[in-house]
Amino acid sequence: MLETRTRLLRAVAITVALSALIVGCGGEPEQSPRPAKIAFADDWQSVFVMNPDGTEVTRIAEGSDPSFAPDGSKIVVDGRSISTMDPDGSNVVKLADGGYHATFSPDSTRIAFVRGGVIYVMNSDGGELKQLTAPGTTSGRDLTSSQHPAFSPDGSTIVFTRADTIWVMASDGTGQRQLLMDGYFNSEPVFTPDGARIVFTSNRGGKDRSEIYVMDVDGDHIRPLTDDSTGHPSFAPDGTILFARFTRDSALVSKAEIWVMNSDGSNPRRLTDPKQTAQHPSWGKGTDS
Numbered sequence: 001m002l003e004t005r006t007r008l009l010r011a012v013a014i015t016v017a018l019s020a021l022i023v024g025c026g027g028e029p030e031q032s033p034r035p036a037k038i039a040f041a042d043d044w045q046s047v048f049v050m051n052p053d054g055t056e057v058t059r060i061a062e063g064s065d066p067s068f069a070p071d072g073s074k075i076v077v078d079g080r081s082i083s084t085m086d087p088d089g090s091n092v093v094k095l096a097d098g099g100y101h102a103t104f105s106p107d108s109t110r111i112a113f114v115r116g117g118v119i120y121v122m123n124s125d126g127g128e129l130k131q132l133t134a135p136g137t138t139s140g141r142d143l144t145s146s147q148h149p150a151f152s153p154d155g156s157t158i159v160f161t162r163a164d165t166i167w168v169m170a171s172d173g174t175g176q177r178q179l180l181m182d183g184y185f186n187s188e189p190v191f192t193p194d195g196a197r198i199v200f201t202s203n204r205g206g207k208d209r210s211e212i213y214v215m216d217v218d219g220d221h222i223r224p225l226t227d228d229s230t231g232h233p234s235f236a237p238d239g240t241i242l243f244a245r246f247t248r249d250s251a252l253v254s255k256a257e258i259w260v261m262n263s264d265g266s267n268p269r270r271l272t273d274p275k276q277t278a279q280h281p282s283w284g285k286g287t288d289s
Contacts (some may be wrong), residue, residue: 060089117145132173
């Protein structure tokens, strides 16, 4: 009996020691996979998320122009403040007072945004704020006001707009140069995932509305991707393009819906209910994708 009890105690001790060894080697409870989500805004300072197929639309926070970090871990929103939050709207952290067009760098460590027509960049925790473009004028048509910053896939370059034209600069603000100036209203430029082209919105279609176009990274070979009133393009990890489509109902009330299409403009399909105002879409990569 004593020998059996001794063997049992030794087995328990070995089990406890192995458990301690596993914990000591960094064994931690596995995190639940985070699903991919699409964030978007309405017209009333509300931010929503939904599944990539348009289901399970959920309001998560107050704000506008939501933009996911490339790793899907955070959303940055703007409006009254530049703030970050988890994909479910929790852990809200205010980074700066006021601003708009906030977007993460590819490595999720920096955020570019606009305040008063000036592009700034800061760390994702709000530190090391740096001004990248010059202040605009205070009267007349502002030809120096900068808007819509977006990082290149490698983080080295920022594309932006200035007085209806498209510009690029190094991510530290140096080397600013104009890519596209042709008398049309050009806005919302974003790099394609391979960095070889830029997708943007423009009224060059001659129908008094914005449409989505693509051009080479040097500003050449412009061609349309949509032929209706559209804007707010952004990319999913697989290269498909999320965008907003604008319509008017029978009472001439403006509507906005989230759509998705292939990178060449083919196979456009609606994701959101027409009754839901939805615009400024941003794809959040999940840990299970």
